[in-house]
Amino acid sequence: MMSPMTATFDRISWPVRTARLSLRPAGPVDAEETWRYWRLAEVARWLPFAPETLEGYRAKFLQPERVAKTLVVELDGVVIGDLMLSVGDGWAQREVAEQAVGVEAEIGYVLDPSYGGQGYATEAVEALIRLCFEDLGLRRVTAGCFADNKASWRLMERIGMRREAHTLRESLHRSGEWLDGLGYALLVDEWRARCSNSSTW
Numbered sequence: 606m607m608s609p610m611t612a613t614f615d616r617i618s619w620p621v622r623t624a625r626l627s628l629r630p631a632g633p634v635d636a637e638e639t640w641r642y643w644r645l646a647e648v649a650r651w652l653p654f655a656p657e658t659l660e661g662y663r664a665k666f667l668q669p670e671r672v673a674k675t676l677v678v679e680l681d682g683v684v685i686g687d688l689m690l691s692v693g694d695g696w697a698q699r700e701v702a703e704q705a706v707g708v709e710a711e712i713g714y715v716l717d718p719s720y721g722g723q724g725y726a727t728e729a730v731e732a733l734i735r736l737c738f739e740d741l742g743l744r745r746v747t748a749g750c751f752a753d754n755k756a757s758w759r760l761m762e763r764i765g766m767r768r769e770a771h772t773l774r775e776s777l778h779r780s781g782e783w784l785d786g787l788g789y790a791l792l793v794d795e796w797r798a799r800c801s802n803s804s805t806w
């Protein structure tokens with residue numbers, strides 16, 4: 606049976622191409638490709654899980670719900686990063702809840718650090734946001750990170766996301782420390798205004 610996310614990805618014509626990159630839904634073969642950088646301590650430091658072995662990572666990567674929300678980013682046919690796209694409901698009062706079903710998405714992103722610092726992650730996430738608003742017709746995109754993950758929040762600000770929350774010591778890091786978190790969002794109207802004011806979109 607088709608999962609809701611498969612249905613979401615089915616609404617998009619793949620691959621999605623940018624000036625330098627290509628985005629497509631992840632498949633089983635991408636477990637090894639993405640493991641190349643997920644296994645690095647500097648990458649896993651801020652991610653929800655830090656796999657110790659390829660087997661453990663593959664099992665997690667291939668969970669149907671997870672792989673169905675994952676895109677890979679390719680540069681000249683080489684996987685250099687992956688993206689998460691999770692479509693969900695907006696908060697709503699019960700009487701109007703139906704109108705809030707599937708109207709927003711949470712996104713995530715990981716880049717192989719050997720390709721860092723060249724704008725590839727920015728380019729991929731810009732394409733992901735365009736896909737959310739143009740192809741899927743969503744009204745809001747959100748993302749979050751640890752406040753200490755400067756590369757992540759700098760990326761969100763670079764692409765025009767707006768900081769909505771700074772939560773104090775609410776996220777437990779595997780180091781044992783409770784750390785601050787940041788929440789960002791972008792509304793479709795804000796994105797459209799930015800598109801019409803900028804040649805980078």
Ligand SMILES: CC(C)(COP(=O)(O)OP(=O)(O)OC[C@H]1O[C@@H](n2cnc3c(N)ncnc32)[C@H](O)[C@@H]1OP(=O)(O)O)[C@@H](O)C(=O)NCCC(=O)NCCS
Pocket residue numbers: 647648649651652713714715716717720721722723724725726727728749750751754756757759760
């Ligand atoms: C978050 C992450 C994707 C950011 O990677 P990144 O390399 O900083 O991002 P980009 O590929 O967009 O590169 C941006 C950098 O390239 C520079 N750059 C060069 N050419 C550029 C271009 N054409 N467009 C945009 N930026 C460009 C930017 O100035 C920026 O450098 P700076 O931070 O020194 O100002 C990466 O650090 C990562 O994967 N971290 C581990 C996983 C993680 O934390 N994910 C997020 C969890 S919330």
